[in-house]
Amino acid sequence: MAEPMLRLDDVRLVYNRGRVDEVHALRGVELSLQPGEFVTVVGSNGAGKSSAVQVISGGARPSSGRVRLNGVDVTNWPDYRRAGLVARVFDDPRIGSAPELSIEDNLALALDRGRRRTLRFALSGARRRLLRERVARLGLGLEDRLHDRVGLLSAGQRQSLTMIMAGLTAPRVLLLDEHLAALDPATAQRVLALTAELVTEMGCTTVMVTHNMDHALRMGDRLLVMSRGRIIHDIPHAGKSGLTVAGVVDLITGSGDVVSDRSLLADLETQEAPK
Amino acid sequence: MLENILIDALVTGLPLIPVFLGVYIVLRIREDFDLTVEGSFALGGSVAAIMIAAGIPPALAMLAGAASGATAGLVTTLLSLALRLPVLLAGLVMNMALFSITLRVLGMPTVSLSGATTIFTAIAPAPGRAADLATSLVLALIVVAILTAFAVFLKTRLGLALRASGVNARMVRSQGVSDRGMLALSLIMSNALSAFGGTLMVQMQGYADVNMGSGIFVAGVGAVLLGVLFVNPSGSQVIRIAVAVLLGGLLYRLILVAALRFGLPAGDLRGVTALTLVVAVAAQAYLAPALDRYGIRLRGWRRRARPSSPGESHGVIPMEASHG
Numbered sequence: 283m284a285e286p287m288l289r290l291d292d293v294r295l296v297y298n299r300g301r302v303d304e305v306h307a308l309r310g311v312e313l314s315l316q317p318g319e320f321v322t323v324v325g326s327n328g329a330g331k332s333s334a335v336q337v338i339s340g341g342a343r344p345s346s347g348r349v350r351l352n353g354v355d356v357t358n359w360p361d362y363r364r365a366g367l368v369a370r371v372f373d374d375p376r377i378g379s380a381p382e383l384s385i386e387d388n389l390a391l392a393l394d395r396g397r398r399r400t401l402r403f404a405l406s407g408a409r410r411r412l413l414r415e416r417v418a419r420l421g422l423g424l425e426d427r428l429h430d431r432v433g434l435l436s437a438g439q440r441q442s443l444t445m446i447m448a449g450l451t452a453p454r455v456l457l458l459d460e461h462l463a464a465l466d467p468a469t470a471q472r473v474l475a476l477t478a479e480l481v482t483e484m485g486c487t488t489v490m491v492t493h494n495m496d497h498a499l500r501m502g503d504r505l506l507v508m509s510r511g512r513i514i515h516d517i518p519h520a521g522k523s524g525l526t527v528a529g530v531v532d533l534i535t536g537s538g539d540v541v542s543d544r545s546l547l548a549d550l551e552t553q554e555a556p557k
Numbered sequence: 558m559l560e561n562i563l564i565d566a567l568v569t570g571l572p573l574i575p576v577f578l579g580v581y582i583v584l585r586i587r588e589d590f591d592l593t594v595e596g597s598f599a600l601g602g603s604v605a606a607i608m609i610a611a612g613i614p615p616a617l618a619m620l621a622g623a624a625s626g627a628t629a630g631l632v633t634t635l636l637s638l639a640l641r642l643p644v645l646l647a648g649l650v651m652n653m654a655l656f657s658i659t660l661r662v663l664g665m666p667t668v669s670l671s672g673a674t675t676i677f678t679a680i681a682p683a684p685g686r687a688a689d690l691a692t693s694l695v696l697a698l699i700v701v702a703i704l705t706a707f708a709v710f711l712k713t714r715l716g717l718a719l720r721a722s723g724v725n726a727r728m729v730r731s732q733g734v735s736d737r738g739m740l741a742l743s744l745i746m747s748n749a750l751s752a753f754g755g756t757l758m759v760q761m762q763g764y765a766d767v768n769m770g771s772g773i774f775v776a777g778v779g780a781v782l783l784g785v786l787f788v789n790p791s792g793s794q795v796i797r798i799a800v801a802v803l804l805g806g807l808l809y810r811l812i813l814v815a816a817l818r819f820g821l822p823a824g825d826l827r828g829v830t831a832l833t834l835v836v837a838v839a840a841q842a843y844l845a846p847a848l849d850r851y852g853i854r855l856r857g858w859r860r861r862a863r864p865s866s867p868g869e870s871h872g873v874i875p876m877e878a879s880h881g
């Protein structure tokens with residue numbers, strides 16, 4: 283088998299070690315993802331999904347264990363140093379972009395991700411054309427508002443922009459942590475479609491955390507179920523296609539965890555009723 | 558009378574514009590407070606004064622002065638990062654330390670430049686008003702060059718990273734920019750600018766004083782707020798940023814000079830500075846919304862009208878010292 287793009291070896295993460303509020307957020311996570319593999323991750327609140335994403339992006343340093351990206355041990359690399367390999371979309375649309383800057387400045391910032399920030403102009407004619415073309419693909423009319431401050435955009439527009447920014451430099455690994463959570467259903471559908479499109483196009487290894495079991499089943503080719511800091515189920519594509527939303531919920535609740543998705547009941551009704 | 562006030566405001570205000578630009582970088586772009594600029598202003602001025610008094614060419618002395626400020630900014634950064642001090646506290650410590658260092662540099666509380674060759678020496682023989690006009694022209698050229706260079710810098714890839722770094726450190730890091738690096742860059746730049754302003758000031762007034770930086774930070778905040786009130790640049794409007802600093806700084810000086818000319822004792826000037834600051838803040842917070850109700854718009858206000866959310870706080874005065 284080829285060298286995995288992402289590998290976690292017995293990764294443990296402890297917050298507030300030695301204090302009364304000590305939390306073992308990750309308790310030995312093992313994971314190996316091939317180039318281009320797309321996994322979805324589910325689990326109840328506090329299962330450690332965001333912690334795992336943090337450890338991969340470099341936002342948190344594991345207490346023990348190793349993180350390897352493309353064969354390189356990056357355990358001790360800070361997040362900004364990994365940014366050339368790893369792109370990340372946050373759950374809160376306000377985190378992924380700078381509200382005070384224009385749309386084109388935000389895009390230009392992402393265009394240089396992982397490269398040295400030099401004294402060359404951030405926006406040249408050629409770059410503007412490229413950015414305009416990328417943004418036009420969203421179909422939101424943002425290509426005519428490149429000078430507008432990002433703070434003026436809606437949550438959905440902003441998250442769409444963040445997705446475009448993530449894709450500008452063709453990252454090797456894309457991390458999506460509940461990136462649809464703040465969006466209304468229709469907008470979420472649109473951004474989800476954009477996600478699928480970008481991932482296919484870039485062929486990047488993708489980790490998508492979600493509380494939407496339907497999305498977890500429809501997207502990607504592998505499903506991870508996390509509970510209490512561990513991956514308790516690792517379901518390959520074949521096993522996934524046979525699963526239902528109720529089945530995934532059973533996997534999570536089987537571990538004694540409570541499923542956290544409020545929309546789940548509605549999902550269950552629409553999916554299970556016809557049978 | 559009016560002409561005198563205007564020329565006085567230019568001659569005494571222009572040397573401060575680089576300082577105010579430095580305050581702008583930290584206050585509006587980084588959303589932080591750095592008191593080091595007060596010490597850097599005096600240090601830069603003193604380093605330049607000693608060198609100029611010793612007969613070294615003024616251009617070289619000014620470069621050395623700016624470098625001393627840059628060094629002070631670097632030390633503040635290191636203090637802040639190594640000891641995990643908020644920039645505000647690190648700057649306060651540095652401000653005190655720099656007083657002693659500046660006194661050592663000067664060797665005495667004040668050093669006169671009379672008889673030494675400064676950038677203004679060539680125009681000194683001109684009669685009163687003409688000399689003042691020529692002085693402000695030289696200063697204006699230097700200041701415009703600095704503001705232009707700064708605006709161009711902000712347009713570069715590094716400058717863009719700096720502009721993005723203040724508000725949203727997580728976002729900037731996820732785009733591959735070290736926010737510690739940007740903190741260092743901003744403090745080094747702002748203190749170099751402040752020290753450079755000090756080198757202009759000592760040459761303009763003809764002496765260096767160990768206390769010359771005291772109060773200049775608050776003056777800078779007042780000037781920046783005034784400029785923002787009238788021009789209100791967003792993070793992407795770099796020319797407006799330069800204009801805001803220039804306009805705010807000169808307006809602030811105009812208020813002070815006018816107060817003096819109308820017979821206010823010099824000791825009350827700090828009170829006027831404080832009042833300017835309060836009025837600028839109040840105008841943003843209260844006056845503008847009130848005027849808007851009657852259809853009169855101050856530029857500085859519009860975007861504050863919308864309820865601001867935590868991720869988008871772009872209030873003029875940050876409530877928490879951002880610190881990584």
Ligand SMILES: Nc1ncnc2c1ncn2[C@@H]1O[C@H](COP(=O)(O)OP(=O)(O)OP(=O)(O)O)[C@@H](O)[C@H]1O
Nearest residue numbers: 297298305307325326327328329330331332333334
């Ligand atoms: N910065 C932090 N400091 C202390 N504890 C933390 C921190 N971040 C997370 N935790 C704790 O670590 C555990 C795992 O949290 P994590 O955010 O990884 O869960 P999650 O699976 O993403 O949950 P959710 O579905 O709610 O997003 C939780 O108990 C949480 O309280």
Ligand SMILES: [Mg+2]
Nearest residue numbers: 331332333459
């Ligand atoms: Mg989470």
